[in-house]
Amino acid sequence: MAMIKKTLDASVIFHIVKFSETWKRNGETITAKYGITTQQWLILLLLAKDPNILYFRYVSHKKPMMAKEIANALNVSRANVTNLLNILIQKGLITQQEDSSDARRKRLLLTRLGTKLINQIEKERTCYNKKIFSGFAINQKKQVNEFIDLCLEKMYTEAGTH
Amino acid sequence: MAMIKKTLDASVIFHIVKFSETWKRNGETITAKYGITTQQWLILLLLAKDPNILYFRYVSHKKPMMAKEIANALNVSRANVTNLLNILIQKGLITQQEDSSDARRKRLLLTRLGTKLINQIEKERTCYNKKIFSGFAINQKKQVNEFIDLCLEKMYTEAGTH
DNA sequence: GAAAAACAGTTAACTTTGTTTATCATAAGG
DNA sequence: CCTTATGATAAACAAAGTTAACTGTTTTTC
Secondary structure, eight states: OOOOOOOHHHHHHHHHHHHHHHHHHHHHHHHHTTTOOHHHHHHHHHHTTOTTSTHHHHSOOOSOOBHHHHHHHHTOOHHHHHHHHHHHHHTTSEEEEEOSSOTTOEEEEEOHHHHHHHHHHHHHHHHHHHHHHTTOOHHHHHHHHHHHHHHHHHHHHTSSOO | OOOOOOOHHHHHHHHHHHHHHHHHHHHHHHHHTTTOOHHHHHHHHHHTTOTTSTHHHHSOOOSOOBHHHHHHHHTOOHHHHHHHHHHHHHTTSEEEEEOSSOTTOEEEEEOHHHHHHHHHHHHHHHHHHHHHHTTOOHHHHHHHHHHHHHHHHHHHHTSSOO
């Protein structure tokens, strides 16, 4: 019989994973009202340059994003991003624009419709966040942020994959 | 143009989600060495009654688990669990046993091979956890745990879905 | 300056994980 | 005995992801 010990480390991880899954599940019910998935919403947030996204801390951005950058930010393959972008183009939420200096590159832009949608969802997100984080001091949130930041660093350097 | 504000709340969430994804990705490279996926590993942990899994805080367990309970614990459909279990049965890691008192129920048990595999992965997990949580005091980890615990409670009660 | 290498994106075939719906068998309560 | 609830499964499908092979462009290199 496998006897697995109770440890604080494992407990912390399961808590974090559970939070992430629950958040995504709840997010799905919000985005579904607007006809998109959480994944598609995250791409729209990237195009809107949401400053809260961790990717933008390491990469500065002036020009509109490219598919390759989205793939890096989401940690998925370029082929997958192509598929997801096609869906968003079909829905009229984004457009592709050929780069003037490099014909290989395609710059991605939110349409007016896409911008409107992001702004609507943004209101619901802010409201939701207030609810789940009510009762916590700013300092507490900052501590959690720093804790996870340090963990992420160790996950990248000491342990394997990116 | 959508202008999204930088907020601590949103930052905390993206940190937690990123942690979860990175952990799963790294976990995948561990479990892949043993020929299973992270998802399949989590099922094996449930059958091994890993006391760190949040599900076991709310549900007491003496008898071997059923497919329905796994579906509840993982928050997925029963049909999906059937598929995953078939894979694990095929790999010789678990067996099904008809319940003596209710012929509808099927109890799930780790085989000797499954138990051995869990114990091997457990060693790697402990090692990995030590690495990413080195340098943190016990109190810090406890605080993060409690923080997320309270958030989860609010996610279930105040905000929509389970 | 032409050939080779690197880069951005796409397409096609496939896997994993998940869903819903329908079906079947067993239990349990009038 | 008949109805209803329960547990499991099969079938058909969707979303998101993968790898591999293929266009075209730039860059590099000789």
